[in-house]
Amino acid sequence: MSLDADTIVDRRRMRRKLTAWRVFAALLAIIAVVGAGIALRAPGSAMLTGATGAIARVTITGLIRTDRKRVEALERLAKSRAKAVIVHINSPGGTTSGSEELYDSLMRLRESKPTVVVVDGLAASGGYIAALGGDRIVAAETALVGSIGVLFQYPNVSDLLKTIGVHVETIKSSPLKAAPSGFEPTSPEARKAVEAIVADSYAWFKGLVQKRRNLDDATLATVSDGRVFTGRQGLTLKLVDELGGERAAIAWLAKEKKIDPKTPVRDFRLRDRFGDLPFLHTAAVTLLDGVGLGALARRFEGLGAVQAMERLNLDGLLALWHPPSAN
Numbered sequence: 001m002s003l004d005a006d007t008i009v010d011r012r013r014m015r016r017k018l019t020a021w022r023v024f025a026a027l028l029a030i031i032a033v034v035g036a037g038i039a040l041r042a043p044g045s046a047m048l049t050g051a052t053g054a055i056a057r058v059t060i061t062g063l064i065r066t067d068r069k070r071v072e073a074l075e076r077l078a079k080s081r082a083k084a085v086i087v088h089i090n091s092p093g094g095t096t097s098g099s100e101e102l103y104d105s106l107m108r109l110r111e112s113k114p115t116v117v118v119v120d121g122l123a124a125s126g127g128y129i130a131a132l133g134g135d136r137i138v139a140a141e142t143a144l145v146g147s148i149g150v151l152f153q154y155p156n157v158s159d160l161l162k163t164i165g166v167h168v169e170t171i172k173s174s175p176l177k178a179a180p181s182g183f184e185p186t187s188p189e190a191r192k193a194v195e196a197i198v199a200d201s202y203a204w205f206k207g208l209v210q211k212r213r214n215l216d217d218a219t220l221a222t223v224s225d226g227r228v229f230t231g232r233q234g235l236t237l238k239l240v241d242e243l244g245g246e247r248a249a250i251a252w253l254a255k256e257k258k259i260d261p262k263t264p265v266r267d268f269r270l271r272d273r274f275g276d277l278p279f280l281h282t283a284a285v286t287l288l289d290g291v292g293l294g295a296l297a298r299r300f301e302g303l304g305a306v307q308a309m310e311r312l313n314l315d316g317l318l319a320l321w322h323p324p325s326a327n
Contacts, residue, residue, distance in 0.1 A: 004271050007151045012114045034127070052080065052081045052082065053081055053082075053083065053263075054082060054083065054263060054265065054266040055079055055082065055083055055085070055086060055250070055253070055259070055263050055265045055266070056080070056082040056084070056085045056086070056263070056265075056266060056267075056268040057085075057086050057088065057246075057265050057267050057268060058074075058077070058085060058086070058087045058088070058268050058270065059087075059088045059090075059129075059267070059270075060073075060087060060088065060089045060090070060091055060102070060130060060141045060270075061089075061090045061091060062091060063091070063092070063093075063094040063320075064091055064093060064094030064095065064098045064099050064102055064126045064130065065094050065098040066095065066097055066098040066101050067098065067101070067102075069270070070102070070105070070270045070271070071101065071105050071269050073268075073269075073270045073271065074105040074106070074108070074109050074270070075105070075108070077109060077113070077268055078108060078109045078112045078113060079112075082113060082268070083113075083114075083259050083263055084113055084114040084115070084116070084253050084259055084263075085109060085110075085113045085115045085116070085268075086115075086116050086117075086118055086246060086249045086250075086265065087106065087115060087116070087117045087130075087131075087134055088117075088118050088120050088246075089117055089118070089119055089120065089122075089123045089127055089130060089131055090119075090120045090121045090122050090123075090125060090127075091122060091123060091124070091126070091127035091130070091322060092122055092124050092125065092126075092147075092320055092321045093124055093125030093126030093127045093128070093147070093318070093319045093320040093321055094126045094318070094319065094320055095126070095317065095318060095319070096126065096129075096150055096201055096316060096317040096318065096319045097317070098126065098317050099125075099126030099127070099129040099130055100129065100275045102126075102129075102130045102133070103129050103130050103132060103133040103208075104133070105133070106130060106133025106134060107133045108266065109133075110133065110134060110135050110212040114253055114256075114257040114259070115133070115135050115137055116134055116135060116138060116249040116252060116253060117130075117131045117133070117134035117136065117137045117138065118138045118139070118245055118246055118248075118249050119131060119137065119138070119139035119140065119145055119231065119240065120140065120143065120245070121140070121143055121144070122143065122144045122145075122321075123137075123139070123143070123144075123145050124144055124145065124146060124147035124228050124321035125147040125148070125149065125150075125318075125319040125320050125321040126320060127204065127317035127321075128145055128146060128147065128148065128209075128239075128317075129208065129319060131145070132208060132209065132213070133263055135253055136241045136242070136249070137239070137240045137242075138240065138241065138242045138243070138244050138245065138248045138249050138252070139231035139234060139235075139240040139242075139243060139244075140231050140243070140244070140245060141230065141231045141232050141243050142199045142230055142231060142232075143230065143231040143234075144228040144229070144230065144231075145228065145229055145230075145231065145234040145239050145240060146208065146224075146227060146228045146229045146234065146239060147225040147226060147227065147228045147321035148205055148209055148223060148224040148226065149202055149205065149224065149225075150198055150201045150202050150205060150317055150318065150319050151198065151317075151318050151320070152194050152197065152198050152318070153318070154180060154182050155182045156180075156182045156185070156186065157182050157183065158182070158183060158184050158185055161183065168183040168184070170183070170184075174191060175187070175189060175190075178195055179193070180194060185312060188320065197317065197318070199277075201317055201319075203250075205224075205319065206220060209223070209224065209239075213238050213239060214238070215238055216258075217260075219237060219238060222237065223237050223239060226316060228321060231243055246265065247257070250263075250265070265318075268320050275287075322325050
């Protein structure tokens with residue numbers, strides 16, 4: 001009986017050692033992947049080499065926030081030997097400041113490279129602000145564009161706190177400091193101050209649309225009520241220039257900018273692949289699976305949901321569209 005007990009103890013010890021070695025091997029593999037990416041990367045060179053003599057394809061997806069690396073990458077592209085740029089956009093928008101930053105970057109880019117924006121599925125709110133930075137906007141017939149407007153949202157839990165008997169004490173230098181607050185009812189003064197911010201940003205957005213799309217006041221009033229429009233509707237309302245996709249963009253570049261339509265189109269990454277967090281996340285999960293740590297891989301994979309939640313933590317004024325959730 002004692003021999004069986006010793007055997008069980010030995011097996012458990014061996015399993016623990018094996019697991020430890022697997023974890024160690026996985027960590028070494030992940031470090032090797034990251035190290036190889038850093039060692040092989042000459043900042044910007046790989047991206048620029050791919051764009052030389054070609055039409056550069058830039059992709060903008062997801063939520064738009066301020067991004068200094070994206071600005072620097074577009075500045076490098078502007079100085080490259082790329083003949084033109086096609087910007088694919090599929091975004092519901094994001095922060096107003098981030099969208100303005102991206103718009104300004106694309107406006108500077110078009111000064112040195114013919115730039116066509118292709119709306120693959122969605123260019124709403126801040127995504128549409130970015131689209132305005134191109135020389136031409138091409139959209140799929142069923143793509144969504146528009147949502148011209150801004151919003152300021154904050155949760156107010158004052159009634160809940162009152163129900164559970166919690167009172168938040170606040171000492172501030174002036175009545176409008178840190179106002180509005182989710183811990184107390186919004187005062188008329190605070191609401192008026194926020195409304196002024198929203199109104200001013202909305203006027204800026206509308207002015208940008210009117211200037212870049214050459215709209216009369218009546219058409220501007222129609223498109224700037226916060227709705228989204230299909231590509232077909234957007235063409236009629238002058239929010240887009242043409243229906244189609246990348247082929248239409250290349251045809252326009254050939255006709256208007258005298259660029260050979262047979263010029264290759266090559267992806268220009270706005271950030272290095274090895275520095276991309278989703279890439280490292282996928283690599284880590286694959287490596288953990290490969291060394292037999294499937295359970296740990298599943299836990300690590302679950303961190304993707306945490307990252308998705310973090311991306312929704314947008315600060316500041318928003319130029320963001322999202323469909324209403326079903327009840």
